[in-house]
Amino acid sequence: MAEQDDGLDERKQQILKAVIDTYLATGEPVGSxxxxxxxxxxxxxxxxxxxxxxxxDMGYVIAPHTSAGRIxxxxxxxFYVDRMMQIMKENSDQIEKKQKDLDKREKExxxxxxxxxxxxxxxxxxxxxxxxxxxxxxxYASMISTPSVKGNKLKFIQLTKxxxxxxxxxxxxxxxxxxxxxxxxxxxxxxxxILKLNLLLNTTLNGLTxxxxxxxxxxxxxxxxxxxxxxxxxxxxxxxxxxxxNADHLQIYTSGATNIFKYPELSxxxxxxxxxxxxxxxxxxxxxxxxEKDSSTEDGITVYxxxxxxVESMKDCSVVTATYELHDGMKGTIGIIGPRRMDxxxxxxxxxxxxxQLDDIFKKS
Amino acid sequence: MAEQDDGLDERKQQILKAVIDTYLATGEPVGSxxxxxxxxxxxxxxxxxxxxxxxxDMGYVIAPHTSAGRIxxxxxxxFYVDRMMQIMKENSDQIEKKQKDLDKREKExxxxxxxxxxxxxxxxxxxxxxxxxxxxxxxYASMISTPSVKGNKLKFIQLTKxxxxxxxxxxxxxxxxxxxxxxxxxxxxxxxxILKLNLLLNTTLNGLTxxxxxxxxxxxxxxxxxxxxxxxxxxxxxxxxxxxxNADHLQIYTSGATNIFKYPELSxxxxxxxxxxxxxxxxxxxxxxxxEKDSSTEDGITVYxxxxxxVESMKDCSVVTATYELHDGMKGTIGIIGPRRMDxxxxxxxxxxxxxQLDDIFKKS
DNA sequence: AATTAGCACTCGTACGTATCGAGTGCTAAC
DNA sequence: GTTAGCACTCGATACGTACGAGTGCTAATT
Numbered sequence: 102m103a104e105q106d107d108g109l110d111e112r113k114q115q116i117l118k119a120v121i122d123t124y125l126a127t128g129e130p131v132g133s134x135x136x137x138x139x140x141x142x143x144x145x146x147x148x149x150x151x152x153x154x155x156x157x158d159m160g161y162v163i164a165p166h167t168s169a170g171r172i173x174x175x176x177x178x179x180f181y182v183d184r185m186m187q188i189m190k191e192n193s194d195q196i197e198k199k200q201k202d203l204d205k206r207e208k209e210x211x212x213x214x215x216x217x218x219x220x221x222x223x224x225x226x227x228x229x230x231x232x233x234x235x236x237x238x239x240x241y242a243s244m245i246s247t248p249s250v251k252g253n254k255l256k257f258i259q260l261t262k263x264x265x266x267x268x269x270x271x272x273x274x275x276x277x278x279x280x281x282x283x284x285x286x287x288x289x290x291x292x293x294x295i296l297k298l299n300l301l302l303n304t305t306l307n308g309l310t311x312x313x314x315x316x317x318x319x320x321x322x323x324x325x326x327x328x329x330x331x332x333x334x335x336x337x338x339x340x341x342x343x344x345x346x347n348a349d350h351l352q353i354y355t356s357g358a359t360n361i362f363k364y365p366e367l368s369x370x371x372x373x374x375x376x377x378x379x380x381x382x383x384x385x386x387x388x389x390x391x392x393e394k395d396s397s398t399e400d401g402i403t404v405y406x407x408x409x410x411x412v413e414s415m416k417d418c419s420v421v422t423a424t425y426e427l428h429d430g431m432k433g434t435i436g437i438i439g440p441r442r443m444d445x446x447x448x449x450x451x452x453x454x455x456x457x458q459l460d461d462i463f464k465k466s
Numbered sequence: 467m468a469e470q471d472d473g474l475d476e477r478k479q480q481i482l483k484a485v486i487d488t489y490l491a492t493g494e495p496v497g498s499x500x501x502x503x504x505x506x507x508x509x510x511x512x513x514x515x516x517x518x519x520x521x522x523d524m525g526y527v528i529a530p531h532t533s534a535g536r537i538x539x540x541x542x543x544x545f546y547v548d549r550m551m552q553i554m555k556e557n558s559d560q561i562e563k564k565q566k567d568l569d570k571r572e573k574e575x576x577x578x579x580x581x582x583x584x585x586x587x588x589x590x591x592x593x594x595x596x597x598x599x600x601x602x603x604x605x606y607a608s609m610i611s612t613p614s615v616k617g618n619k620l621k622f623i624q625l626t627k628x629x630x631x632x633x634x635x636x637x638x639x640x641x642x643x644x645x646x647x648x649x650x651x652x653x654x655x656x657x658x659x660i661l662k663l664n665l666l667l668n669t670t671l672n673g674l675t676x677x678x679x680x681x682x683x684x685x686x687x688x689x690x691x692x693x694x695x696x697x698x699x700x701x702x703x704x705x706x707x708x709x710x711x712n713a714d715h716l717q718i719y720t721s722g723a724t725n726i727f728k729y730p731e732l733s734x735x736x737x738x739x740x741x742x743x744x745x746x747x748x749x750x751x752x753x754x755x756x757x758e759k760d761s762s763t764e765d766g767i768t769v770y771x772x773x774x775x776x777v778e779s780m781k782d783c784s785v786v787t788a789t790y791e792l793h794d795g796m797k798g799t800i801g802i803i804g805p806r807r808m809d810x811x812x813x814x815x816x817x818x819x820x821x822x823q824l825d826d827i828f829k830k831s
Numbered sequence: 832a833a834t835t836a837g838c839a840c841t842c843g844t845a846c847g848t849a850t851c852g853a854g855t856g857c858t859a860a861c
Numbered sequence: 862g863t864t865a866g867c868a869c870t871c872g873a874t875a876c877g878t879a880c881g882a883g884t885g886c887t888a889a890t891t
Contacts, residue, residue, distance in 0.1 A: 130883090132882070132883050132884085133883075133884080134882085134883080144834080144835095145834070145835050145836080146835090146883090147834075147835050147836070147837095147885095148833085148834060148835070150883090150884065150885075151834090151885090153884095154884090154885075164883090164884080166841085166842060166843070167840090167841045167842060167843095167883085167884065167885095168840085168841045168842045168843075168881090168882065168883045168884055169842080169843080169882080169883065169884085170882085170883065170884090256628070256629075257626075257628055257634070259626060259634075261622075261624060261636075263621070263622055263638065264621075267642075269622070269624075269636070269638055269644070271626075271634070271636055271646060273628065273634060273648070277632075277648040279634070279646045279647070279648065281636060281644045281646050282644070283638070283642040283644065355746075356746070358742060358746055359739040359740075359742050359743045359746065362735050362736075362738070362739040368735050370727050370733050370735075370738075371727075373727070373735075373738075374724040374727040375724075377723060377724050377742060378724045381720075381721070381723055381724065381746070495854090497853070497854050497855085498854075498855080499853085499854080509863080509864095510863070510864050510865080511854090511864090512863075512864050512865070512866095513862085513863060513864070515854085515855065515856075516856095516863090518855095519855090519856080529854090529855080530872095531870085531871060531872065532854085532855065532856095532869090532870050532871055532872095533852090533853065533854045533855055533869085533870050533871050533872075534853080534854065534855085534871080534872075535853085535854065535855090
């Protein structure tokens with residue numbers, strides 16, 4: 102009943118929640134009268150006013166100008182996200198939500214299944230479509246990164262003579278990921294040489310992860326093979342090394358960038374332009390992709406509010422990211438980018454179900 | 467001296483050109499006084515006014531409101547592009563342009579060379595970078611499509627047993643384009659079967675273009691192979707057929723979408739949103755990709771002005787496209803999307819040099 | 832002591848009016 | 862055929878007023 106951590110007593114919390122909830126819905130500063138009616142707590146606007154003044158002093162809300170209602174500050178949002186979303190989770194307004202959830206999930210699953218059928222060699226398409234789906238579903242912008250394959254095990258390497266001076270190099274990894282390349286060599290290589298090389302490579306490298314094939318191992322292999330087979334082999338090995346090192350080239354898909362125009366606070370032409378640029382260019386998004394550990398929430402979902410985001414151009418946004426897992430520790434990142442006043446609850450939920458589904462898909466393949 | 471086609475005498479043409487030129491530069495309606503000073507034709511503003519009134523009657527320019535200057539209509543732009551740009555080409559203001567051109571081209575060439583070094587298996591990266599370059603260079607939005615490989619000849623097909631129930635399928639085409647896929651089959655196939663199949667496929671299909679491998683040929687092959695080798699083979703063939711038919715999946719890269727914010731007439735939030743959406747989604751851009759023939763200009767460069775563009779959301783834009791050639795008739799399309807008042811001359815020139823460079827790169831590989 | 836009613840005050844928004852100036856069309860003079 | 866001159870139009874800009882939502886504070890109420 103009395104003061105809790107952060108000095109917010111029960112009632113202040115309720116009022117803060119009310120402010121944020123209605124602000125999320127309307128996007129406009131919310132006044133004391135509104136709350137006095139909206140909530141079940143039977144309090145007059147005057148009382149609310151006093152409390153809100155306190156909340157403002159404590160930095161949870163702010164009034165854009167003297168005679169306007171209050172809007173949440175980043176601190177307010179943070180409190181809301183950290184403290185209040187779990188409470189809601191356990192709470193009881195799920196009667197109506199259950200049904201909605203079921204419908205939505207059903208639809209999502211359906212959409213997903215369509216793309217599962219198009220199998221593994223189209224991971225790219227799958228991810229792209231997931232991004233699209235997310236964006237359409239949430240009305241925010243979405244991004245998704247291809248999972249790292251660094252931890253993937255090598256299944257099979259094959260060199261094939263293609264014609265004069267050209268050799269086809271194919272690398273197959275766990276999860277049926279394929280990388281292929283045509284290598285041009287200065288001299289011809291004999292059929293026999295290729296066969297031997299194939300054998301050597303497969304016996305030496307098979308089952309290793311890309312990580313384990315460090316430079317030392319590979320260049321050791323290169324010189325060894327070169328000793329036996331000469332200069333051309335060295336060229337081939339060099340190409341192989343390059344291929345393996347480039348195999349992990351991370352890709353990022355985005356969708357729904359234009360959703361930001363649905364939120365006036367982001368529609369201003371320079372803000373929008375910068376935002377869309379970073380979404381288009383993709384490079385800037387890498388800082389959102391998570392390394393193993395820093396999953397701040399237990400379930401690998403992170404919420405960045407306003408300035409907290411590592412991406413400069415998203416200072417006026419909030420970003421929610423989740424990781425999905427391929428198999429052993431290979432992670433990709435999904436992200437939702439929207440206005441500060443995004444529906445955090447819905448986004449977190451959506452992200453969770455999508456993540457689960459992706460996990461399932463990849464585990465099967 | 468007298469009336470030419472379209473009823474525009476020499477002087478009217480000069481005035482029209484002046485209007486358009488200064489409007490391209492400023493983006494604001496241009497008045498009679500401005501032109502009277504700007505041009506070398508020694509005419510008072512009053513005379514210009516009369517001429518401009520005529521031009522308005524004929525539909526080449528329009529006044530946004532009573533007391534404003536004139537801006538070009540689509541018809542005006544069209545005339546400008548069709549008639550006047552060749553003239554300028556031959557004209558003499560190239561003294562200053564030459565140097566600028568040289569610098570620019572040099573820079574472009576340099577940038578290109580960097581990416582040529584990264585060779586053919588990165589066509590995608592190359593094209594993406596060309597798009598970026600174009601966008602940065604012109605300050606408009608750019609798009610570029612991967613060339614069709616329908617006309618590409620098959621060089622090599624290879625099936626490899628990968629493990630139980632899995633077969634690696636690799637297709638190599640002219641220009642070292644590779645498509646690969648892992649095929650899952652219900653039963654194991656023997657090593658011997660695979661070798662025979664490899665032989666059969668290569669001897670039958672080698673040198674054919676993807677186009678020539680029509681369904682009839684392939685399914686004939688399928689049943690023939692199936693007869694000899696049973697059910698599993700049929701599955702493999704089926705996968706092959708799919709692969710070949712999907713091999714030509716066209717990709718489109720875009721860049722600089724946010725450049726449109728540099729032009730107020732496109733910055734309005736709904737216009738911008740629609741435009742950026744179609745650039746982001748890419749699907750809508752396919753109508754810009756050209757079939758062989760309809761190169762309206764001799765050199766395969768097409769200029770769409772305003773409503774002329776086949777893309778709905780670009781009604782307020784102009785679009786200039788060019789085709790580049792891989793080798794035998796395989797074409798890709800480059801496009802620039804900007805405001806009606808785009809610098810047509812510069813864009814056409816830039817497009818031409820880029821196209822030439824692309825042609826060169828691909829001819830070498 | 833906490834809550835509430837009441838009220839003066841603030842400030843953003845909408846709207847009407849006045850002013851300004853760029854540019855036109857037209858007429859008459861050259 | 863060209864140009865000077867002038868009345869006129871109309872968007873843009875600035876300013877003043879009215880309105881209303883919402884506040885903060887004080888005094889009354891429970």
